[in-house]
Amino acid sequence: MKTIEIDVAACRNPKEFGRVLQEAIQALPGHGSSIESFVDSMVFGTxxxxxxxxxxxxxxxxxxxxxxxxxxxxxxxxxxRLERRTRRGDDSEVVLKVV
Structure with missing residues (x-):
């Protein structure tokens, strides 16, 4: 599994965190910064x-x-991921770990 570390010490708010995470996942233009947007991209690959x-x-x-x-x-x-496994029978191996 590929591991990508992002340092968010300079982020003053969730919007700035979102920009750092968008870069990390190579978000396409128009990607939102809400939790739902990240779930769609990271788990469902949109x-x-x-x-x-x-x-x-x-x-x-x-x-x-x-x-x-x-x-x-x-x-x-x-x-x-649990919902995807339940509905589709497959998984999207994506983890976001806060340390």
Whole structure:
């Protein structure tokens, strides 16, 4: 599994975190910065060029707002993977880990 580390220490808000993550997943133009947008791209593969399997490791998430967003996204990705396995019978091996 490919591991990509992103340092978000300089991010002051979730929107800035979103830009860093968009770069990491090679998001296509028009990609949103909401949790739903990232789940669609990362789990269902609709708006990014990076293909699973991969793990994004988030470091430097000291800003409480950024950390909370990253943790919510991590949980949403896990739930979406479970839903995909249940509905489609396959998996998209994508993990977002906040350290």
């Amino acid at each position: 708006m990014s060029e990076l293909s699973p399997p991969y793990m994004i490791t988030v470091t430097g998430a000291e800003n409480p707002e950024v950390r909370a967003f990253a943790e919510r996204l991590s949980n949403a990705i896990g739930q979406a």
